[in-house]
Amino acid sequence: MTDDLLEDAIVRFEEALPHAQLSEDAHERLRSPVSSLKVSVPVRMDDGRLRIFPGYRVRYDDTRGPAKGGIRFHPGVTAAEVTTLAFWMTFKTELMDLPFGGGKGGVAVDPKQLSASELERLSRGYLAAIADVIGPDVDIPAPDVATNELVMGWMAHEYAKINRGHHPSVVTGKPLALGGIPGRSSATSDGAFHVIRTVQSRVLPDIDHPSVAIQGFGNAGSQLATRLAEAGWRVVGVSDSSAAIHDAGGLDVAALREHKKATGSLADPPVGEEIAAEDLLCLEVDVLIPAALEGAIDGSNAERVRARTIFEVANGPLTADADRILDDAGVQIVPDILVNAGGVTVSWFEWIANRTGDRWDEATVRERLERRMVTETDAVVALADARDLPLRTAAYVHAIERLSRSMDATGTASLFGDLDG
Secondary structure, three states: OOHHHHHHHHHHHHHHHHHOOOOHHHHHHOOOOOEEEEEEEEEEOOOOOEEEEEEEEEEEEOOOOOEEEEEEEEOOOOHHHHHHHHHHHHHHHHHOOOOOEEEEEEEEOOHHHOOHHHHHHHHHHHHHHHHHHOEOOOEEEEEOOOOOHHHHHHHHHHHHHHHOOOOHHHOOOOOHHHOOOOOOOOHHHHHHHHHHHHHHHHHOOOOOOOEEEEEOOOHHHHHHHHHHHHOOOEEEEEEOOOOEEEOOOOOOHHHHHHHHHHHOOOOOOOOOEEEOHHHHOOOOOOEEEEOOOOOOEOOOOHHHOOOOEEEOOOOOOEOHHHHHHHHHOOOEEEOHHHHOOHHHHHHHHHHHHHHHOOOOOHHHHHHHHHHHHHHHHHHHHHHHHHHOOOHHHHHHHHHHHHHHHHHHHHOHHHHOOOOOO
8 A cells, every 4th residue: 555545645635625615724633643653563473483564553543532444454554554544433322423533553463374372373463562652541453454342352451461450441342252342243233234224215215125345355345235136136256365256036035145155255155156356356246345345446447347336345445546447427326424324323333341340232232223223324424415426425524524623623833832821
């Protein structure tokens, strides 16, 4: 990744500004992150070698509360990527009206090449390296690409050792036994499903059983595929990093999930036929759901997209160039900062439960998540209609105006002290 990724993200922000009420002070404060940390994480490998992995943690904004954002383990992690993801998280938390700001972190590593013990040493080493800049009231990590509740459990335990106390709310997405919350593992897919169902009649009128292709068959993508299939949708294509599978009549999602669980990939599937990965993005479907990494659809392939509507489950799967091409082609785009906000919303529930000592059952989590997702989706749609805006722009305007009010309420004097006294 390069700085182009952040510049591309800022384009969406800048495009929304003419339609939003944002003070000059708030605009200036949003131009750069509050803090950015690069660390070196030494890991003793199983064969005795010492390897050093670069890691990052960025707190982009904390006006309304501690920064919130995941930690990813991926070879492509860079400072620019993490900064961009923290920038997006800032607007996602505002869009959902959560008492958080935006943060993100990651380590440049291929976790598939690590043993379980090496992964644990990496997780604990990274947490130790960033321990001084995180905390329940400062910055709260969570799972992201290639991290999970096991990794979060190691990190929560390491933080407790460093601080010699019990601080379960420092990390969300933990195992239930360590203060996790029921429903967190499916929160992103559940939230996306609620957004899709809320706007379905608007973006897909008169289609009872829409066809859908899903790029990314990880936790969120596979669970969302199951929910859509159960709701009567025809899942005609799915893909992961190993293979893309297609069947115009509809795939057996349950069989594919079992196959991936058993083999670790979609390659050599029990149903459907394998197609080229790039061809999945170009299937003629009612809905395309990019649920993998950012930048999957850009200026080089956007013209080949034949979906009527795109729901962004991944962070930043469309570049600004792709947006313009698809908009000209009449493709409706429902943006990532709304569609994938279920994860951070349920992380908020976990943070609340950890701080109060309360316990939430899964029914309560699901009901409160659905209510929040539907409420904010309806607000974005209403704003889009009232101001004649695309849904992405409306989502950013909704978040920007909410954040601007909070920033302005702090007053510029609070940044420097009372200049008159």
